[in-house]
Amino acid sequence: MKIVVTIKLVPNPNAEKRIDPQTKRLARTGVETVLNPYDEYALEAALQLKERAGGDTTVTIFSMAPDSLKEGLRRALAMGADDAVVLSDEALEGSDVSATAFAMAAALRTLKFDLLVVGGLTDDSSTGAVPGALAEHLGLPCITNARKVEIKGDAIEVERETDSGYQTVHGPLPALLTTALTFGEPRYASLKGIMGAKKKSIASISLQDLSLDRPVGTSGSKTELRSFAPPPVRGKGEVVEASDGLSGAQAIFDFLAQKRLV
Amino acid sequence: MKDVIVYAEHRRAETRKVTFELASEAGKIAAALGGKAHAVVLGPGSAQLAEQLKSYPLDTIFFNEDADIEAFLLDPIVDYLEGAARIAGPSLILIPNTLSGRDVAGRLMVRLDAGMVADVVEVKSDLGAVVCVSPKLGGALITQCALRAADYGVLTVRPNAFAVETGGTGARVEQIAKPASKSYPAAIDRDVEEGAGELALEEAPVVVAGGRGLGGPEPFETLLKPLARALGGAVGASRAAADAGWVPYNLQIGQTGKTVTPTLYIAVGISGAIQHKVGMRASGTIVAINKDAASPIGEFSDLLVVGDAFRIVPELTKLIETAKGNLS
Ligand SMILES: Cc1cc2nc3c(=O)[nH]c(=O)nc-3n(C[C@H](O)[C@H](O)[C@H](O)COP(=O)(O)OP(=O)(O)OC[C@H]3O[C@@H](n4cnc5c(N)ncnc54)[C@H](O)[C@@H]3O)c2cc1C
Numbered sequence: 023m024k025i026v027v028t029i030k031l032v033p034n035p036n037a038e039k040r041i042d043p044q045t046k047r048l049a050r051t052g053v054e055t056v057l058n059p060y061d062e063y064a065l066e067a068a069l070q071l072k073e074r075a076g077g078d079t080t081v082t083i084f085s086m087a088p089d090s091l092k093e094g095l096r097r098a099l100a101m102g103a104d105d106a107v108v109l110s111d112e113a114l115e116g117s118d119v120s121a122t123a124f125a126m127a128a129a130l131r132t133l134k135f136d137l138l139v140v141g142g143l144t145d146d147s148s149t150g151a152v153p154g155a156l157a158e159h160l161g162l163p164c165i166t167n168a169r170k171v172e173i174k175g176d177a178i179e180v181e182r183e184t185d186s187g188y189q190t191v192h193g194p195l196p197a198l199l200t201t202a203l204t205f206g207e208p209r210y211a212s213l214k215g216i217m218g219a220k221k222k223s224i225a226s227i228s229l230q231d232l233s234l235d236r237p238v239g240t241s242g243s244k245t246e247l248r249s250f251a252p253p254p255v256r257g258k259g260e261v262v263e264a265s266d267g268l269s270g271a272q273a274i275f276d277f278l279a280q281k282r283l284v
Numbered sequence: 285m286k287d288v289i290v291y292a293e294h295r296r297a298e299t300r301k302v303t304f305e306l307a308s309e310a311g312k313i314a315a316a317l318g319g320k321a322h323a324v325v326l327g328p329g330s331a332q333l334a335e336q337l338k339s340y341p342l343d344t345i346f347f348n349e350d351a352d353i354e355a356f357l358l359d360p361i362v363d364y365l366e367g368a369a370r371i372a373g374p375s376l377i378l379i380p381n382t383l384s385g386r387d388v389a390g391r392l393m394v395r396l397d398a399g400m401v402a403d404v405v406e407v408k409s410d411l412g413a414v415v416c417v418s419p420k421l422g423g424a425l426i427t428q429c430a431l432r433a434a435d436y437g438v439l440t441v442r443p444n445a446f447a448v449e450t451g452g453t454g455a456r457v458e459q460i461a462k463p464a465s466k467s468y469p470a471a472i473d474r475d476v477e478e479g480a481g482e483l484a485l486e487e488a489p490v491v492v493a494g495g496r497g498l499g500g501p502e503p504f505e506t507l508l509k510p511l512a513r514a515l516g517g518a519v520g521a522s523r524a525a526a527d528a529g530w531v532p533y534n535l536q537i538g539q540t541g542k543t544v545t546p547t548l549y550i551a552v553g554i555s556g557a558i559q560h561k562v563g564m565r566a567s568g569t570i571v572a573i574n575k576d577a578a579s580p581i582g583e584f585s586d587l588l589v590v591g592d593a594f595r596i597v598p599e600l601t602k603l604i605e606t607a608k609g610n611l612s
């Protein structure tokens with residue numbers, strides 16, 4: 023079985039983020055990048071499936087990212103993925119979600135797979151629309167938020183979380199899957215994994231390798247960022263030291279009453 | 285684009301509050317664009333839900349009781365929504381920013397070759413162009429994003445962003461035809477409701493959230509639930525509490541959990557790590573109860589009460605219940 027996992031490299035969520043006023047895009051230089059948290063979970067799920075399936079099952083990482091960032095994928099290789107493919111091209115810069123999903127789908131089409139595991143949400147753009155969009159472009163069943171997965175021949179059985187409970191679902195392979203965090207904590211890379219990752223392949227492909235029938239990048243985007251600003255500052259508010267339970271409760275009650283919240 | 289279409293999400297014939305928020309706002313957006321507002325409600329129970337939606341300023345309410353909606357995962361919903369969009373012509377489709385709403389939106393974007401903006405909290409029209417306000421990067425920036433003159437636009441809209449305002453203008457209820465037969469690949473075998481009757485976290489006007497400071501699962505039941513109930517709200521949690529298994533993951537708020545924007549957020553025994561903050565920073569009023577005066581949560585709370593949650597919360601619940609009793 024061949025599994026492909028999509029991984030986006032995102033600015034470290036703990037680092038301060040800024041938008042370049044000239045390009046109106048997220049400044050990605052000089053900022054440490056990490057694997058998008060949801061994608062680490064997606065990779066963990068893929069690695070668990072690989073271990074369970076055994077045999078000649080492989081896990082390939084796919085990312086669309088500037089070439090300068092691609093070494094960041096070594097961490098995913100160190101966790102246990104077999105190899106990586108990066109789609110990078112200057113013409114992709116400024117792609118919005120529709121252009122991104124279109125280009126990613128074209129690249130993914132060139133990789134043969136039985137299962138495509140995608141993260142649920144990115145930390146930077148947070149549209150959560152890429153999984154559904156990829157499924158449409160690629161004509162795959164779209165099974166999201168899985169917490170248990172069973173592969174049975176060329177069919178997949180999934181227990182998935184919903185907003186208010188869970189469902190069991192089945193469908194044919196190849197399929198697209200996103201995983202819930204309950205699938206399991208992403209593993210740490212072992213020393214052996216880190217050493218081994220140095221020798222694993224990170225292949226680059228560009229738009230020339232794909233024949234796209236629509237533009238991507240800024241000109242191929244259907245949305246335009248007009249302006250951005252930080253939210254109104256939320257200053258430090260009142261601080262009350264409670265000498266006992268009742269005085270603390272009274273302080274909160276009075277505060278809420280004054281704001282007409284009780 | 286002129287018309288506005290609301291995807292009226294529901295769970296087993298219980299309409300979500302966000303659907304009413306969208307139905308309230310759609311008319312205003314459509315008026316600004318010079319078009320009409322519609323809603324699409326699907327699956328068993330939808331005929332009755334369509335009647336319910338009549339009290340909102342909509343033009344046409346499309347419904348179909350098609351049982352396939354409950355038998356297959358989202359595929360038929362995407363087909364119906366595409367069908368409704370083709371009937372209306374170039375239009376803006378509003379979808380709740382919920383787990384399943386996001387899946388629907390991504391797929392509809394491709395079907396309609398539409399522009400898409402996610403997690404929208406305000407929609408403006410600027411010389412005929414649709415401009416959306418949405419927080420990005422965990423709320424660190426508020427962006428204004430325009431849909432380029434595309435035929436179709438798809439927005440996911442954050443719950444609690446718009447007020448519910450009824451005011452029906454005599455909407456037409458119309459059965460929408462089942463889309464030409466397609467095979468649906470993902471079949472639902474079992475559908476289990478766990479939080480039946482409970483307020484969805486993202487939709488609650490008040491959220492009482494607990495963290496590691498609560499020390500175990502019991503205080504969520506004995507301390508937080510009664511306080512949330514007294515305030516008409518829902519219980520949430522930090523990741524530390526969810527990771528410890530004290531509460532289910534669907535209560536987790538933050539970067540890898542839900543984003544909530546209630547009118548009132550009460551953080552109990554939560555330190556206020558950045559990953560938690562991004563999921564609740566846009567709440568109306570933030571109150572924290574924490575033993576530690578130097579806890580980061582104090583930096584962005586409107587009120588920090590320094591003290592022991594185990595002593596404060598029960599007294600607070602009593603005060604609120606007494607006040608409510610005096611009023612009724
Ligand atoms: C990639 C990634 C994603 C993450 N996503 C999320 C997320 O989505 N949501 C999230 O919440 N976190 C997330 N985290 C974790 C986050 O960094 C923090 O570890 C977590 O929020 C801490 O939870 P806490 O505040 O409950 O616990 P702690 O930080 O341990 O804080 C407990 C607080 O309780 C107080 N306390 C103790 N006893 C009492 C008492 N009796 N009365 C009153 N106060 C008391 C303490 O003073 C302390 O401030 C993520 C981390 C990473 C790396």
Ligand SMILES: Nc1ncnc2c1ncn2[C@@H]1O[C@H](COP(=O)(O)O)[C@@H](O)[C@H]1O
Nearest residue numbers: 028029085086141143144149150151152
């Ligand atoms: N540039 C990218 N490269 C690889 N994967 C991506 C990229 N953009 C989005 N994805 C995948 O799509 C998921 C959802 O992204 P989004 O819809 O942008 O929130 C992410 O968790 C990734 O798995």
